[in-house]
Amino acid sequence: MSTQTLPQSIEAIVDRCDRLIEEPGFAPAVAWKNAAPNRAAIGCFPVYTPAEVFYASGVLPVGLAGGGNRMEIAHADSRFQSFICSIIKSTLEQGMTGLLDDLDGVVFHSICDPARNLASVYSRNFPNTPVEYIHFPQNFEAEEAPRYLRDEYERVALFAAELSGRSMTTEDLRAAIHIYNRVRDTIRRLYALRRDSPHLLRTRELYPLVRVGHLLPPEEHAELLADALHAATTREGRERDRIRVVLTGSFCEQPPLDLIAAIEDAGCYLVDDDFLIGRRWFTGDVPENTDDPLFALAEAYLDASLPSPVKHDMRVSPARLLVERARSHRADAVIVLCAKFCEPSLFAYPTYRKALQEAGIPHLFLEFEEKMWMFDRIKGEIETFVESLLFD
Numbered sequence: 381m382s383t384q385t386l387p388q389s390i391e392a393i394v395d396r397c398d399r400l401i402e403e404p405g406f407a408p409a410v411a412w413k414n415a416a417p418n419r420a421a422i423g424c425f426p427v428y429t430p431a432e433v434f435y436a437s438g439v440l441p442v443g444l445a446g447g448g449n450r451m452e453i454a455h456a457d458s459r460f461q462s463f464i465c466s467i468i469k470s471t472l473e474q475g476m477t478g479l480l481d482d483l484d485g486v487v488f489h490s491i492c493d494p495a496r497n498l499a500s501v502y503s504r505n506f507p508n509t510p511v512e513y514i515h516f517p518q519n520f521e522a523e524e525a526p527r528y529l530r531d532e533y534e535r536v537a538l539f540a541a542e543l544s545g546r547s548m549t550t551e552d553l554r555a556a557i558h559i560y561n562r563v564r565d566t567i568r569r570l571y572a573l574r575r576d577s578p579h580l581l582r583t584r585e586l587y588p589l590v591r592v593g594h595l596l597p598p599e600e601h602a603e604l605l606a607d608a609l610h611a612a613t614t615r616e617g618r619e620r621d622r623i624r625v626v627l628t629g630s631f632c633e634q635p636p637l638d639l640i641a642a643i644e645d646a647g648c649y650l651v652d653d654d655f656l657i658g659r660r661w662f663t664g665d666v667p668e669n670t671d672d673p674l675f676a677l678a679e680a681y682l683d684a685s686l687p688s689p690v691k692h693d694m695r696v697s698p699a700r701l702l703v704e705r706a707r708s709h710r711a712d713a714v715i716v717l718c719a720k721f722c723e724p725s726l727f728a729y730p731t732y733r734k735a736l737q738e739a740g741i742p743h744l745f746l747e748f749e750e751k752m753w754m755f756d757r758i759k760g761e762i763e764t765f766v767e768s769l770l771f772d
């Protein structure tokens with residue numbers, strides 16, 4: 381536990397996270413940036429960013445998570461086709477309305493065609509904003525993949541150094557890996573607590589605890605998470621008659637907080653999910669004391685990271701892994717919750733459906749948009765699904 385004078389309740393910690401998340405702009409990141417020279421902050425489009433490379437170079441990686449359900453899209457619509465996911469438009473809209481002005485640059489990745497296009501559209505609309513694009517390997521079996529990715533990270537470090545005016549040393553990178561390992565380890569513990577005792581930590585509580593890491597420096601996030609873990613573990617609670625559900629499909633665009641609450645209120649314990657998966661990307665600690673920590677980061681991306689439809693790892697079947705995950709989490713069912721028009725998640729769904737049907741695991745497919753604000757219909761669908769399982 382951290383050095384707080386009085387232990388905080390989980391409700392108080394979650395409430396603080398909610399307030400920080402709902403505030404427009406990036407006040408905690410700006411405060412961090414202004415506290416010392418040679419610091420900068422960069423906006424990171426989902427899903428995964430090598431946060432350590434930026435942080436070791438004096439650049440705080442701030443997570444971009446779309447515009448939420450309060451943002452009106454007034455300008456960005458004209459830059460894209462109609463059938464595209466919401467986060468693409470809302471990210472550009474945030475730029476066009478000045479909400480990203482506190483950031484010193486933006487970074488995108490090769491996750492899907494819309495994200496690829498957004499990087500170019502963003503550069504064209506904001507010629508004075510530094511925009512970086514990370515090319516993750518598309519062939520995980522290629523012998524050169526780890527070396528290629530390591531060199532890609534080195535290139536990113538040079539870009540980051542230009543933003544902050546400070547070059548990364550090996551020691552800086554080791555320290556950054558160390559602190560982000562601590563953050564991810566505590567998130568894994570919180571996920572394990574929710575899996576084993578979902579009545580002690582609701583997903584509506586766990587989600588903001590993780591999401592606030594999009595805004596805070598990792599030291600502060602690690603401390604907040606440690607406090608939350610202590611508070612949730614020592615909390616009292618009683619298990620209710622709910623079904624255990626693994627949720628998948630929401631790894632990039634994020635559903636509104638009220639939708640997460642509505643799924644739980646409809647009678648589900650969400651015992652696993654892929655929300656904000658980039659914040660806990662690795663299955664264990666990344667080795668920090670190697671001669672070449674950049675190479676260790678690259679190897680961890682290729683061989684020790686969580687499955688995702690945007691990773692294109694042909695060595696594994698995401699559908700088979702989903703079935704295994706449902707079984708290892710003792711799930712009664714799976715909810716596939718995809719962002720509308722999200723190609724990677726919609727392409728994955730038929731393979732999930734087939735594998736789940738063959739394994740005899742019931743599932744429900746739902747679509748969401750970040751700007752949704754009415755949840756009665758979707759809640760009704762989930763309630764019907766839950767009742768069909770409880771009273772089967």
Ligand code: SF4
Pocket residue numbers: 465466467468491492493494495632633690719721722723724725
């Ligand atoms: S929500 Fe899906 S389609 Fe949209 S940017 Fe993310 S991965 Fe790509």
